[in-house]
């Protein structure tokens with residue numbers, strides 16, 4: 001949870017990163033262009049991974065061109081307090097990132113031909129990843145325990161709100177031809193196949209060599225060692241680089257190393273209750 005929060009349309013945000021005005025601007029005034037692609041995620045679901053993949057695809061697998069700017073600048077979070085200025089200097093076709101819930105997304109999107117890539121991740125791993133992230137980012141409260149963090153997460157009190165609302169909200173678009181959804185776990189299981197599917201959705205024709213390059217340069221190890229991708233260029237007043245990295249483990253199932261049996265059972269109970277009216281099978285279910 002953030003140190004200083006406020007609610008916008010009922011959803012928690014942090015005053016260190018967002019303002020009423022920036023959120024209202026994103027929702028009501030931002031002008032979406034037809035060739036924009038939105039990279040949409042709940043935090044810790046593979047946002048940076050997808051930024052890297054989408055930019056590499058944009059530049060036909062050319063890592064040098066894709067890495068001209070740090071990852072947090074080349075596809076900025078447009079809802080941030082300084083998001084407007086960051087997006088204004090992007091060259092088209094723009095790749096814009098957001099963690100916003102569906103109901104507060106830009107109204108102008110719906111009159112455009114822009115596209116959305118929505119990436120989801122097993123919420124247990126999302127919760128664990130965010131637990132570690134909160135320890136290195138100054139504007140987040142350092143959670144005392146997994147238990148405390150788990151409660152915050154399941155009650156929907158984390159920044160950007162309830163994971164269940166996020167997924168259910170965005171998945172209303174699942175049959176829209178401008179919407180592509182994928183999971184972190186699918187990216188891990190078959191990165192090349194996922195890149196090929198993404199290229200098709202984005203109507204980008206990349207040859208085999210270019211696809212191989214996208215796969216190579218978006219791998220965890222390459223991104224972790226790439227200063228343009230690993231967030232080491234963020235100022236230390238935002239993130240304590242001595243305490244850890246956003247490129248932490250990059251695996252699925254790390255929740256098993258964090259949750260007790262009782263915590264896992266509790267999570268499952270809440271999950272089943274919240275997801276029971278949702279008739280879409282999610283990738284990690286029954287695995």
Ligand code: PPS
Pocket residue numbers: 041042043044045046047048049125128129130132133218219220221223246247248249250251254
């Ligand atoms: S944020 O702050 O919401 O933008 O974070 P986000 O990028 O969504 O999530 C961070 C987690 O994604 C992992 N990651 C990757 N995993 C596999 N391969 C690649 N290339 C990759 N890039 C980022 C990162 O390690 C964080 O997960 P955890 O579980 O904490 O390691």
